[in-house]
Amino acid sequence: MSEKCRILVCGGGNGAHCLSALAASKDNLDVHVLTLYQDEAERWAKHVENENMKLTITKQDGTQYDTFSKPSLITKDAAKAMSGVEIVFLVVPAFAHAQYFTAIAPHLQPNTLIVGLPGQAGFELQCRHIIGDKASSCTIAASESLPFACRIVEFGRHARILGLKDSLGMSALKGKACQLSFPVVETVQGILGEYPKLELLKNYIAINLMADANVHPPMMYGRWGNWDGKPLKEEPLFYQGVDDRQADLLSRVSEELLAAAKAIEQKRKDVDMSEVIHLFDWYKIHYPDQITDKSSLKMAMRTNKAYDGLVHPMVKTDEGYVPNFNYRYTSEDVPFGMVVMKGIADLAGVPTPAMDEILAWGQQKLGKEYIVGSKLIGKDIGLARAPQSFGMTSVDELFDI
Numbered sequence: 031m032s033e034k035c036r037i038l039v040c041g042g043g044n045g046a047h048c049l050s051a052l053a054a055s056k057d058n059l060d061v062h063v064l065t066l067y068q069d070e071a072e073r074w075a076k077h078v079e080n081e082n083m084k085l086t087i088t089k090q091d092g093t094q095y096d097t098f099s100k101p102s103l104i105t106k107d108a109a110k111a112m113s114g115v116e117i118v119f120l121v122v123p124a125f126a127h128a129q130y131f132t133a134i135a136p137h138l139q140p141n142t143l144i145v146g147l148p149g150q151a152g153f154e155l156q157c158r159h160i161i162g163d164k165a166s167s168c169t170i171a172a173s174e175s176l177p178f179a180c181r182i183v184e185f186g187r188h189a190r191i192l193g194l195k196d197s198l199g200m201s202a203l204k205g206k207a208c209q210l211s212f213p214v215v216e217t218v219q220g221i222l223g224e225y226p227k228l229e230l231l232k233n234y235i236a237i238n239l240m241a242d243a244n245v246h247p248p249m250m251y252g253r254w255g256n257w258d259g260k261p262l263k264e265e266p267l268f269y270q271g272v273d274d275r276q277a278d279l280l281s282r283v284s285e286e287l288l289a290a291a292k293a294i295e296q297k298r299k300d301v302d303m304s305e306v307i308h309l310f311d312w313y314k315i316h317y318p319d320q321i322t323d324k325s326s327l328k329m330a331m332r333t334n335k336a337y338d339g340l341v342h343p344m345v346k347t348d349e350g351y352v353p354n355f356n357y358r359y360t361s362e363d364v365p366f367g368m369v370v371m372k373g374i375a376d377l378a379g380v381p382t383p384a385m386d387e388i389l390a391w392g393q394q395k396l397g398k399e400y401i402v403g404s405k406l407i408g409k410d411i412g413l414a415r416a417p418q419s420f421g422m423t424s425v426d427e428l429f430d431i
Contacts, residue, residue: 035212036060037221038115039101040130041122042070045147047189048180049121051085053221054099061101064111066129071106077186078104084188090196090225112137117145117217121176123358124150124366124415131160140167141210145218148173150362151241151370152415154203154234158431159420165431166205171214174199174237177226195226201234205431235294235374235428236305239287243367244309246359248283251388252276253342254353261350265341269331277328282384283368284309286375293378297425355395364392365414369400373416376406377425 035058039050042065054061065071077083082098089095105111112118112134120130127146138161146153149172158165179192202214215228222228231237249268252275272280291306307315310327313334320336323329331337343357355361372385381404389401399408406418413419417428 034058034060035116035217036062036114037117037119038062038064038111038134040064040118040120040134041126042067042074043122044180044182044189045121045176047083047182047185048085048178048191049119049147049221050101051083051097051099051189052087052191052223054083054101055085055097056221059221062111062113062115063101063104064106064108064130064133065104066106066108066133071104074186075104081187083186086183086188086190088190088192088194090194108133109137115139115142116212117143117221119145119147121147124153124362127153127156128160131157135161135164138164138168140164141208142167143169143171143210143212143214143217146170146172147177148175149201149234149237151238151243151367152419154201154238155370155417155420155422155428156415167207169202169204169208169210169214170234171200171202171218172234172237173228174241177222194223198226198228199231199237200228201231201237203234203431232302232305233429235301236291236303238374239291239303239306239371240312241367241371243363244283244287244371245280246363247368247388247392248279248384249276250342250353250355250359251391252279254355255391257353261347261352262344263350265344265351268340268342269334269337270340271342272328272331274328277326277331279384279388280309281327283388286380286382286384287371290371290375290378290380290382293380294374294425297378298429301429360392360395364389364396365398365400365410368392369406369411369414369416369419372401373406373414373418374428377417377422377428 039046050061050063053059078100082100085097087095153172154170157170177198178194182189215230219228291303295303313330317334317336320334321330322333343354344351345354372382375382386404393400398410400411400414402408406416411419
């Protein structure tokens with residue numbers, strides 16, 4: 031890597047504020063920001079014209095410290111933003127990824143690292159599709175989630191990292207002609223700092239099958255699929271309110287994803303899908319101390335202290351509370367989540383009756399059509415991120431880049 035590495039942070043929200051300020055505080059980094067939303071770039075650039083951004087960081091032990099720094103360029107001009115950039119971070123919601131891929135594609139140089147922070151299901155597939163032939167000379171990486179809990183205190187001036195995760199899984203898909211001059215995990219680790227500890231996962235399809243979307247849509251459908259339309263007096267608990275129907279749906283989806291993983295291993299002997307595990311096992315591994323009853327998936331979720339007080343996404347009306355079906359649990363986790371998982375399972379030749387049932391309900395709530403019967407041939411499949419959205423018809427196409 032050259033002495034001072036230039037990185038680009040795409041986005042203007044909480045995560046982009048924190049990542050750009052954090053990276054700019056490091057002597058070996060030069061930070062550009064590209065934000066395409068309205069006049070965000072102009073407003074942000076004006077704020078830091080004569081002063082640095084303040085970033086307040088809460089460390090693992092609870093102590094706090096401030097950094098003062100600023101990106102060297104904040105713009106909505108993709109050509110300027112991409113000049114001399116070696117690493118691109120996308121820190122925007124999944125629905126905005128396509129807009130940024132399209133903006134940076136003409137300016138991508140060979141041997142660039144593109145990082146989804148987080149990626150969410152279908153990130154790599156969509157990136158490959160939009161950047162086209164350039165994908166073979168790039169590496170596309172994605173993290174499982176944001177590395178920190180964060181928020182903007184004052185736009186363009188002050189942001190806060192409220193807590194850092196202990197560890198974070200990351201996948202990297204290397205194009206066959208890509209020759210990065212730096213190691214992926216160690217370099218991203220250097221930008222983020224000591225925490226979270228990044229762990230390189232075996233392959234990106236495993237991350238796609240283990241995304242949060244294997245939880246949120248089944249939970250929403252399980253709770254609201256037979257709802258009578260009457261407002262509730264209070265907001266129901268989300269995870270800790272899980273019932274037998276929801277737990278059964280979650281378990282059936284998990285079994286379908288496991289079957290897809292095993293089928294992929296049969297078709298591709300060179301691919302290790304062992305990171306795809308049942309949701310019940312995932313909870314026991316990730317929350318060993320917070321769960322008090324590990325007797326079943328339902329009880330593990332109901333007794334997980336990490337979920338204390340988390341409620342369903344609701345809208346308050348004069349009569350009470352009604353579910354918010356436009357919240358990301360459906361609006362993002364269906365097209366950029368479960369539709370992708372269903373698509374991968376289809377390529378592997380695995381039937382998915384549980385996912386099909388959930389998707390039929392979810393698309394109706396969104397006013398979209400991704401699935402017809404059990405096939406991903408709906409008129410809106412091009413708006414999702416399944417392999418079929420990009421014309422893929424075989425498991426081999428997922429891995430040959």
